[in-house]
Amino acid sequence: MSTEEVAKKVVELTRKQAWKEALDTLYDKDIVSIEARTMDGSSPETRGIEGVRGKTDWWTQNMQVHSAKVSGPFVAHDRFVVQYDIDVTDKNSKNRMQLSEVGVYTVKDGKIVREEFLPRVD
């Protein structure tokens, strides 16, 4: 798949919260996934698809998503960007949050090999 095809598929799948299907079909096994920060102070970088699967499981188990707006994609060369605006409640703390961030993705040989998440700071 081209970068644009992968990008459009990410948008299609995340719009229906199909994070696992996205992972299984679009991600390289050696994916590098980088968060802005971690809650427990551990490394923001996760390497390998099993680690990213762990993050996805944690998210679906701990977060109740009320609504998610997925905008884009923006595409050029081997890179694409998707914007996520998510209204979510942390099931443990009961905190309701409005998250706004972009994912910056890098594609190689039709698979996502790197993703970085950047929260909105304005």
Next chain:
Amino acid sequence: MSTEEVAKKVVELTRKQAWKEALDTLYDKDIVSIEARTMDGSSPETRGIEGVRGKTDWWTQNMQVHSAKVSGPFVAHDRFVVQYDIDVTDKNSKNRMQLSEVGVYTVKDGKIVREEFLPRVD
């Protein structure tokens, strides 16, 4: 300046169309600037601040900007993203266009060393 400070300054300056001031104060002399494509089929990559200055001059000489919405920034580590929605008329062709794209910027030692522009494709 931190990545976040550079990012906020880019947003502040581009909101008032101060592209030249952004270039003079925030860009590294060895900046690498990458467009999605070029109109004349030349390389989409420009290296060095003089080349980027040339692109900026071309833009301001050839485009009449009716309105520009600048959203973000989104920031993590050495990277930030800004979204541009610009309503513009090409002075030569008289074509009016609504451009929507993101800039993905990389910061090193307080200066922008790389920028990539990704048009919206949805």
